[in-house]
Amino acid sequence: MSSRPPLNRSSFQIAASCVLFGLLLSAVDLTANSAVSGADKPKENTENSGAPDVSYPLDELLDQCLARPNHGSTASQVECTNRARQRWNGEMNHDYRRLTNHLAPKTQTLLRQAQRRWLQYRDADRLLVDAVYELTKGTMYAPMQAYSHLRLVRERSLTLKTYFTVLTNPKARKGLPLAGTEKEDPENSGSSEVDYPTDDSLNHCIEQHPTPSEQASCVEEALGRWDEAMNADYKKLTERLPSKSTLVEAQRTWLAFRDAEYPLLDSIYEILPSQEYQFVHGYWRLRLTRERALLLKKYLALASSEEAN
Secondary structure (H helix, E strand, O other): OOEOOOOOOOHHHHHHHHHHOOOHHHHHHHHHHHOOOHHHOOEOOOOOOOOOOOEOHHHHHHHHHHHOHHHOEHHHHHHHHHHHHHHHHHHHHHHHHHHHOOOOHHHHHHHHHHHHHHHHHHHHHHHHHHHHHOOOOOOOHHHHHHHHHHHHHHHHHHHHHHHHHHHHOOOOOOOOOOOOOEEOOOOOOOOOOEEOHHHHHHHHHHHHOOOHHHHHHHHHHHHHHHHHHHHHHHHHHHHHOOOOHHHHHHHHHHHHHHHHHHHHHHHHHHHOOHHHHHHHHHHHHHHHHHHHHHHHHHHHHHHOOOOOO
16 A cells, blocks of 8 residues: 555544545645644643543554654554554443442433444444445545544543543633634534534524523524434435435444433433533534534545545
């Protein structure tokens, strides 16, 4: 396999767009200049642990691995990413055990049920990821495929960290994550680093409505819009895949996971000061759907690319 300059985590998000438009020769320069590095994000601490706009030690290890001069080949990039996924899997298991130890028996049961559903969803979505990437051509997609598998585990780990942080630290962050610096366009749709129109609408609504109950309504409206976007991209993706069975199963298991996660969210929320955390409770729900919608956007972009069969 050919060698190329090193990438970083965010490169996997942007590099796909370069391939989609046939810009293979300039892809690396674009990703290096466009990506938001971990150095630009706040470091993880006891007040922000679990937030999506934070730089985590495992992310930094992956960036360092990808940046090594001898890791420019596709095989090396995939190896770095797979190793990072294994680390995140261990981190997720640690986060799960730590959270379990801080929950009442009733909530522990809900956590176990939700985690079982998540594991089923993870396994089903990995098959969907592989089915989508089978439509693409070129070894440049291999690191992105590996990162798609990592992304699922990383997001679950961060979610569990969020629950633990809010339960154990009165100073835990209660605001929205920082918005990305890029606006959505056909080249970056699905990236978690992008500032989407629904995100802007939510921020504007929050600014205009200072009370917790009003802000909770803002979040509910945004959740509805993300749910609509998810369903629309799901329908489009069914038209792009030669076989719909993997997509149908992945979405079915995600819905089952979401429905198991909601009672867990409610049980955790019952422990917290309701007025103070009303907004956070709603955002937890929104975050689940938003992440799923972004994944489907990413899969749709790949399945619709000019490089796909």
